[in-house]
Amino acid sequence: MSGFTGAAFAWGALDSAQSSSTIAPNPADKPHVSFHYEHPQLQPAKYTFVIFEDGRGEFHSEPSATPPHDTLSYQTMAHPLDRPVQLSKTAVEEIFSTARAQRFFAVSCEDVKDKVAFQGTKQLSYAGPDGNGSCTYNWSKIAPIQKVTTTFESIAFTLEVGRRLEVEHKHDRLALDAELATLLSAAKDGRALEIQTIQPILEEISNDEAVLERARSRARKLLGDDSTTASLR
Structure with missing residues (x-):
């Protein structure tokens, strides 16, 4: 973990957010947005982003108790992942403009009227000298918040596929074609975003004559x- 000041990954923060929608302000902190996701039946079961306004950030994921698929590339997902990220200007502007337009996420963002099946517990948080707040939800009734949620989920998808590609490139090259076909399809329909975050492994594969x-x-x-890299959909 890179140890960003004022942006430590605290899994207990999700529980505390259930009772309070604000975080104690720290004027010394640079503005940052955090997104935390939990679903015990998925792999990974938990992940967190912390993103700053210059696009720097950190991604951390933790596995579920469910055994991964019986392949080497999926078995690697049985271990936590810590990875720095650099998001595009387009993505960062969308994330931070939504945070400020939605009162730094100090809003009631859960859709309590419509019965929506459990899709994972999410928390969006903002902290900075201009304000702070957070909200926790399964499904948001607020369209911009739901859009940012989908964006973070799609970036997480890209990063986890990137991890599998790294393993397959070293140990199972024949699996790369199907994995890349899945990623390409996901990128085209917006389920995978910010492809540049896994640029190094894609370059290694594209240059490998084996x-x-x-x-x-x-x-x-x-x-x-370019349509598969940075756009928010």
Whole structure:
């Protein structure tokens, strides 16, 4: 973990947020947005983003108790992941403009009227010298908050696929083609965002002559198609 000041990952914060929608202000902190997700039946079961206004950030995920798929690339997901990220200007502007427009997330963002199936417990938080707040929800009735939620979920998807690609490139190159096909499809329909966060492994694959040409071609397409990199959908 990179140890960003004022932005430590505290899993207990989700529980405390249930009773309070605000966080004690710390004027020394640089503005940052945090997103925390928990679903015990998914893999990973928990993950957190902390993002600053210059796009720097940190991603941390933890596995569930459910055994991963019986392949080497999925078994690696049985371990926590800590990774620095650099988000695009477009993504950062969307995240921070939503935070400020929604009172730094110090709002009631849960949809309590409509019965929505459990989709994971989420928490959005903002902290900075201009304000602070947080809200916890399963599904938000506020469209901009739901959009930011989908964005964070889609970036997490990209990062977890990137982790599997790293393992497959070292130990199971034949699996790369199917994995990259899945990622390419997800990127095209917006389920995978901020592809540049896994640029190094995509470049390694695209330049590796030991990898199937079709897989290398998919990696090059992901690297070169601007529509799959930074847009918020």
